[in-house]
Amino acid sequence: MAVTGRPWRGGIAVLAATALAVLAASPQAVAADEPPTIVVSDGVTQPVFGYSDAIRERLFIDSTFDSDNDGLRDIIAFDVMRPKATADGLKVPVVMDASPYYTTLCRGNDSECKVDLDGDGLLDKWPLWYDNYFVPRGYAVILLDMVGTGNSTGCPTTNANQDNLSAKQAINWLNGRATARNAAGEVVKADWHNGKSGMIGKSYDGSLAMATAVTGVQGLTTIVPIGGPSEYYDYVRSNGVVTRGNSYVSYLANVVTNPERRDYCKPVRDALGAADGDEHGDYTAFWNERSYVKKVPKQSASVLLYHGINDDNVRADHMSKYWYALAENDIPRKLWISQEGHVDPFDSRRAVWVDTLHRWFDFWLQGVANGIMDEPRLDIERAADVWETHADWPIPGKVDTEVFLQPATSGAGGLGLVPTAKPATGRFQDSRTQSQNTMINNPGVVQPHRLAFLSEPLTAPLHISGTPTMQIRASADQTDTNFGVILVDYGTDERVAHRASGEGIITLDTQDCWGESSATDDACYRQTVKRVATADTELVTKGIMDAQNRQSIRVAVPLVPGESYNFSWPLLPEDYVFKPGHRIGVIVVASYPQYSSQADTTAANIAVNLKSSKIVLPVVGGTAAAHAAGL
Template sequence: MGRTHRSWRVGVAAVAATALAVLGAAPNALAVDTPEIVVADGVTQPVFGYSDAIRERLFIDSTFDSDGDGLRDIIAFDVMRPKATEDGLKVPVIMDASPYYTTLGRGNESELKVDLDGDGLLDKWPLWYDNYFVPRGYAVILLDMVGTGNSTGCPTTNANEDNLSAKQAINWLNGRATARNAAGEVVKADWHNGKSGMIGKSYDGSLAMATATTGVKGLTTIVPIGGPSEYYDYTRSNGVITRGNSYPSYLANIVTNPDRRDYCKPVRDQLALEDGDEHGDYTAFWNERSYVKKVKNQTASVFLVHGTNDDNVRADHFSKYWYALAEYDIPRKLWLNQTGHIDPFDFRRGEWVSTLHRWFDFWLHDIQNGIMDEPRADVERSANVFATYADWPVPGMTDTEVFFQPGTGGAGGLGLVPVAKPTTLSWQDSPTQSQNAMINNPDVPSPNKLAFLSEPLTAPLHISGTPRLKIRAAADKTSTHFGVILVDYGTDERVHHRGGNDGIITLTTEDCWGESSAVDDACYKHTQTRVWTADQELVTKGVHDAKNRQSIRNAVPLVPGQAYNYDFPLLPEDYVFKPGHRIGVIVVGSYPQYSSQADQNRANIDLALKTSRIVLPIVGGTAAAHAAGL
């Protein structure tokens, strides 16, 4: 049991005995009211203690054996709940399942789990969820994914063993599994109200999606922040390897406790053997690591957060999952921001805490606060300026074909009708061409790219959704890559998400969110959005292996000189091109800054101009494009 458990019960018993002795009453003569949450101004209030909250560490036998030692893995998790749960208070759970609690840490300040006094219970809890939500009538669980922290086994990088780790705790909360404490005593969750939510950024977010798509009963809502939803897309893109050198094995090593890395090497070796780095195609290895394909099993609502400039977990992870949620009519809400791989606590802190609080109150405490009647999507339009929309993509969006036009000098044009005469443009693939060389100086002729520029826009043009490149091209080799970049050419103040900081600056001042104990405070450093004035902005991009033109499951070599149709998506975006700016489309072969293994064939490529175009998801469709001067 928790360190405060026995002392609290003894204290209550002593007070009750004294009162009965004074009053001369029988033990059953006094009725004690069951504690309840307090709601004011539409939200739960901090009426329960933090320092005296019950803290426990529990262990569950899983249903799997990730390390092949013949024993089922044991999943460990830490629980904090209000002391009032010992007197009848029923509370829901907010869970963050993670592989990072004893290695890389969580949050902008890389907080780790810490047991200062060695009693087997946490003294320092990463992140602010415990400080804020426990006093408001929630329990918080921080769960160690299989093979990490105090759990046994070995990480498998989003395979079934990782994916099922948190499900064990959800089953225990709902009476379908047995948990024990360090002494081996069975512990029941008789304080639980039957509802649980999961939250987490990055890997933690993927574990929330993984758990939800099992359809496990009792998981009511999830809040994934920048989490991979299709692990193939985390290391591949349309057949192109974007993270090579056995990345799943590499990541499994990173998250494993250092003293277990040698032990888990055989598991990592098997990951490296099966990941398909030699071809980059989609296989059963990646199907196991897909949550998009399993959304049909899901019942939990979703509050999804993602950065459109996230180059770690790219934006197609949110979009593919979001489209699947819409297909199956899962209740959902979305925040899109212009920073990179950043938690909303560090780019929109006050609004985030307030909105998340209301979200959990609605889904876990059944408080009717109207949050589901509000606009579904918040999109950052400029630094710290958000607009709300009824849905995403923004209603009124229509996929609109914008054709490539011949030009003079280094760049062609863009227009809403194809060219009348067949025309061929040519370039040579360059596996060493930098992204800056691709984007800069679009008017200057280059042998290694094609550039197409609109005239300066006469009205704003809003895209919302997933653009696609559709081209007809022939190469003189049996293999080549294709890359495409959508660029906004025009001077503006922009979120500066380049340079490794993902668009924020961490300051020295701090503020506090929730209650603190003597060893665990609720205070975190302020951040601010990093901005700069720049003449251009990379809006979105895409890559494609020409051998995977028919399917990402099968690579078919090209016949040199034969023209093929290619159709592949760019990363999703929600972006407004301003009047006076020019839209640029850059088409290349290899894209070294997007791929880890650029094609080395240096193919000469011919593009058929008449049938080649980019499809833009324009709000207002062709009429809006005409109005903007396309």
């Protein structure tokens, strides 16, 4: 249940339990007459500390903000678990997962919530596996309730400053720059902390890790964002087009708020809905506050980044834009790209992920020289459970390569490395109801609401790695329209079924265990396998834009009917190999209902100047590789 007041102030019942709970002691591989220390063997820390006897606390920090405008600073609550040996002088780092979900949607594929079974104010069930695995290896684990959620006060603001600064309060406390108290109001110090902390989390939790890192807060050494939004405008918009409407920001704030506080927080949500700009989709200061990419120059924490390239919830441009900014600022980094959708690597490549994360935290937080930063920067899944490593991403040798739209002699147009020799125009009409399947299927058949362009069957593999861009010259007979493009692989193959139930995985009834267990919290989780399917086509990537935002996503400029303009917009990033015998397809549309929540309402007739229109593909090997593949 959420704490609705201030736990240590008058009128609030003090929890009966002490803020420390030390359960029955278990054997420990540290001699009693020697200072406790971690044990490193085979290049990693070993599980020599107990789990059942670990120290458990719930603490509260006065924040620096007032999200619910009640005149009082919000209180941020967090739960701590640390080895018993920290009471005897062991200094440990922290692994923190800050989340808004612990008491609502819960966490992980097993949907685990925070649970206090006996009502003593301390957790008996800890979501996720980080505590079970890392506490016995000499780490503390913190699960922090984002502002307005769980036991924290205030109201969620969906990635605004109050959300973004929630975890920073705990980092400051760990490093002696803030005061934390237990439920009885007693000051508690982190005298057991070694000065280094890491943050990890999937989705919203991953965004909170990035948000904390880009504040530049001292003591945050590394972060591990998993499928997290890095640019919230791109989560609900795309180049001026609203992709999630109906005040989505306000909607999500309601979802993560504990039910008993939703009425109380309604004024905050109403203010979010009034400021989000659903009516136009342009970029405003509202979104600038929710951008982490722009703030990367302030960041010093290293990054282990994970993203499903086919994630249609938190789309892959959140990964790419953040990754590009990390590279520009020379932040130490590694990247995993999987073929799944919105899936945690623990449920995609479990054993290798646990080993990698263990070595990552050991290196950055415990100072173990295990060579992880000497390994290739990129791990990428090429097909189901088939992984490759590369020096970096995009793959070295990638060259942006122009592929021109060719006029149709019958059916689909063509694709080539030189523009058409003669002027040619492709015409189609906006359709607000055309489905994605209709757009993609039967590319050789002329349809009134799209333009289709097909390469000849490829004679060699063609590998793209990075962010494609669509560039067209076109006119419309209305003052506004949208533009969309889909890059398609036409060729039969077995692929990860990322659009099916489970987003590419099947959850099994069997379990395996990762770490130590207690009487109330086991370390066992359901196993998964990849969901694969054979299909004749694959939607490789896509992109949309509002034609009125052709100059800037900040300003909309109406079209002059009949006048031609240059339009350029990015597709979602990709890393994909088109196989020999397959054909590359480029589908140009206007409204794209399965990508945007607000289809264009103009029903414009559109004319595309093919001689001046092209798609720019990030081809590994550039024009030479494209020639070799038969383009």
